[in-house]
Amino acid sequence: MGELVDDAIVDVENIFRRLRENNALAHPQPSLQVVYEASREIRSAIVFGTIVVILVFLPLFAMSGVEEDCSLRSA
Numbered sequence: 001m002g003e004l005v006d007d008a009i010v011d012v013e014n015i016f017r018r019l020r021e022n023n024a025l026a027h028p029q030p031s032l033q034v035v036y037e038a039s040r041e042i043r044s045a046i047v048f049g050t051i052v053v054i055l056v057f058l059p060l061f062a063m064s065g066v067e068e069d070c071s072l073r074s075a
Contacts, residue, residue: 003053007046014038 018038
């Protein structure tokens with residue numbers, strides 16, 4: 001859940017930055033287009049980052065025995 005919130009914050013911050021830059025232009029683009037492009041700009045990094053986090057923690061679900069007991073107690 002925290003990963004999704006972090007990803008959303010990164011996306012929103014990038015959108016606000018792009019909107020500020022767009023407003024400073026002599027001929028600004030439509031806001032909806034700027035929002036779409038700003039979100040598309042970082043989408044792949046967010047998706048790949050989330051996949052890496054999932055892959056790192058995936059082996060925890062395959063543990064059994066003493067390792068499982070230790071990991072569940074520490075969590």
